[in-house]
Amino acid sequence: MDICFLEGYFTPGHIYSKVAVNHLPFVIGRKLDAGLPIDADTISRHHAEIFSCNGQLCIRDLGSTNGTFLNDNKIIQSTPIEDGDILRLGDVELRIIIDHWNTTLLDKQEHTYLSTGNVLEKIVRGAKELKELIQLKQVKSLLQPIFDHQLAVVAYELLGRGNHPLLPESPGALFYIAEQRGAEIALSELFLEAGLLETSQYPQDYNYFFNIHPKEIEDKNILYQRLEKIREIYPHTKLVLEIPEKAVSDIEQMTDIKNHLHALKIGLAYDDFGAGQARLLELSEASPDVLKFDICLIHSIDTASHARQRMIEMLVNYSHDQGIRVLAEGIETANEDKVCRQIGIDLLQGFYYGKPGERVSC
Known part of the structure; x- marks a missing residue:
C-alpha cells in the first residue's frame, strides 16, 4: 500500500525529520491538534490538509494567511500530490514522499518521526x-x-x-x-x-x-x-x-x-x-x-x-x-x-x- 510521508525541518530542534501521514484527512498547522503541528509564525493554526480524492492523495489550503504552495505554485483549489513534490507553507518547506510501507507500524503512535541524519541547508529540489x-x-x-x-x-x-x-x-x-x-x-x-x-x-x-x-x-x-x-x-x-x-x-x-x-x-x-x-x-x-x-x-x-x-x-x-x-x-x-x-x-x-x-x- 502506498503511504505518504512529509520530510523537512519541522521539529522544535530543527532536525531534518520525516513524519508519516498515518490518517486522513491530515491537517498541517500551528495548533497542537494538527496531524503535523509546526511551531512557526508564518503558518496558520490550520493551514492545509492532505486528503483522499478520487483514489489519490490531494492537498488543499484551509484559508491560511500566507498561502500553500506546491512546487512554487500557489494552491487555489484541491490539487493532487505526487512523490517528490515540494510543499511550502509560509516559510516552511516540506518534501512529499509516497512509498510502500508496513502500515501496522503506523497505527501504534500518533506521530512517526524519523530523523534522517542529513544536515541540509534546505529541501533539495529535483527528487521527482x-x-x-x-x-x-x-x-x-x-x-x-x-x-x-x-x-x-x-x-x-x-x-x-x-x-x-x-x-x-x-x-x-x-x-x-x-x-x-x-x-x-x-x-x-x-x-x-x-x-x-x-x-x-x-x-x-x-x-x-x-x-x-x-x-x-x-x-x-x-x-x-x-x-x-x-x-x-x-x-x-x-x-x-x-x-x-x-x-x-x-x-x-x-x-x-x-x-x-x-x-x-x-x-x-x-x-x-x-x-x-x-x-x-x-x-x-x-x-x-x-x-x-x-x-x-x-x-x-x-x-x-x-x-x-x-x-x-x-x-x-x-x-x-x-x-x-x-x-x-x-x-x-x-x-x-x-x-x-x-x-x-x-x-x-x-x-x-x-x-x-x-x-x-x-
Missing part, C-alpha cells in the same frame, strides 16, 4: 525529476582518455552525466539529490550501465575504469553479485574498478574485495588519493593495481615547492616498490605533464590530453 531520470534511463556516458608515459592511449574512464531536461548534467549534483532519497546506488548502476554500453564503440584492448558509490561497499555480497553479472555480460572487456579513498578504511575488507575482483579479472584502483587522509597502511596491506592521485596533488605541480614535488615523487617510488601503477588526474598544462612524467608517473589523465567524450587517436 530524479525518479523520472532513473525510470527512463535519462543518462549518458562520456569516456575520458588515459595515456601512458609515452603518451599513447591505454585506457578510458567511464564518466556518467545526466540527460534530463530539468536536472543538471553534473554527477555530483545528481548524487546530492539521490542521496536524500536513498537512490544513490540506483543512479550509480545506471551510470555504469550507460558507460559499459558505450565501450562497445571503443577498442577492446583498452582498460576501462569505472566508479561506484561508497555506499555500494556496505554490502559486499550484493556488490559481488553485480560485478559477476557485469563480467558475464562483458566477458572480454578489460575493467578496473575505482574505489574512493574515503571508502578505503578496512584492510581486511579491501583485501577481500581485491581478491574477488582479481578472480573476475577486474583490476582495482584507489581513487582521489591525497584528497583526504592518505591511507598509506592500506597501500602496503591491501595494495591496489592503480593509485589515482587526486587533482589537488597534481594542480600546479610545476610551480609547487621542492618539498611538495619531492613528497609526490616519494609516493610514486613507494607505489612502484609495491607493484602499484600511479595515475595522475587533472593535468591541464604542458608543464604539469612534463613534471609528472619526470617523476615517473605511469598514467596521465586530464583536459591537457583530452576532454570527456573526445575520441583520441595516438
Whole structure:
C-alpha cells in the first residue's frame, strides 16, 4: 500500500525529520491538534490538509494567511500530490514522499518521526525529476582518455552525466539529490550501465575504469553479485574498478574485495588519493593495481615547492616498490605533464590530453 510521508525541518530542534501521514484527512498547522503541528509564525493554526480524492492523495489550503504552495505554485483549489513534490507553507518547506510501507507500524503512535541524519541547508529540489531520470534511463556516458608515459592511449574512464531536461548534467549534483532519497546506488548502476554500453564503440584492448558509490561497499555480497553479472555480460572487456579513498578504511575488507575482483579479472584502483587522509597502511596491506592521485596533488605541480614535488615523487617510488601503477588526474598544462612524467608517473589523465567524450587517436 502506498503511504505518504512529509520530510523537512519541522521539529522544535530543527532536525531534518520525516513524519508519516498515518490518517486522513491530515491537517498541517500551528495548533497542537494538527496531524503535523509546526511551531512557526508564518503558518496558520490550520493551514492545509492532505486528503483522499478520487483514489489519490490531494492537498488543499484551509484559508491560511500566507498561502500553500506546491512546487512554487500557489494552491487555489484541491490539487493532487505526487512523490517528490515540494510543499511550502509560509516559510516552511516540506518534501512529499509516497512509498510502500508496513502500515501496522503506523497505527501504534500518533506521530512517526524519523530523523534522517542529513544536515541540509534546505529541501533539495529535483527528487521527482530524479525518479523520472532513473525510470527512463535519462543518462549518458562520456569516456575520458588515459595515456601512458609515452603518451599513447591505454585506457578510458567511464564518466556518467545526466540527460534530463530539468536536472543538471553534473554527477555530483545528481548524487546530492539521490542521496536524500536513498537512490544513490540506483543512479550509480545506471551510470555504469550507460558507460559499459558505450565501450562497445571503443577498442577492446583498452582498460576501462569505472566508479561506484561508497555506499555500494556496505554490502559486499550484493556488490559481488553485480560485478559477476557485469563480467558475464562483458566477458572480454578489460575493467578496473575505482574505489574512493574515503571508502578505503578496512584492510581486511579491501583485501577481500581485491581478491574477488582479481578472480573476475577486474583490476582495482584507489581513487582521489591525497584528497583526504592518505591511507598509506592500506597501500602496503591491501595494495591496489592503480593509485589515482587526486587533482589537488597534481594542480600546479610545476610551480609547487621542492618539498611538495619531492613528497609526490616519494609516493610514486613507494607505489612502484609495491607493484602499484600511479595515475595522475587533472593535468591541464604542458608543464604539469612534463613534471609528472619526470617523476615517473605511469598514467596521465586530464583536459591537457583530452576532454570527456573526445575520441583520441595516438
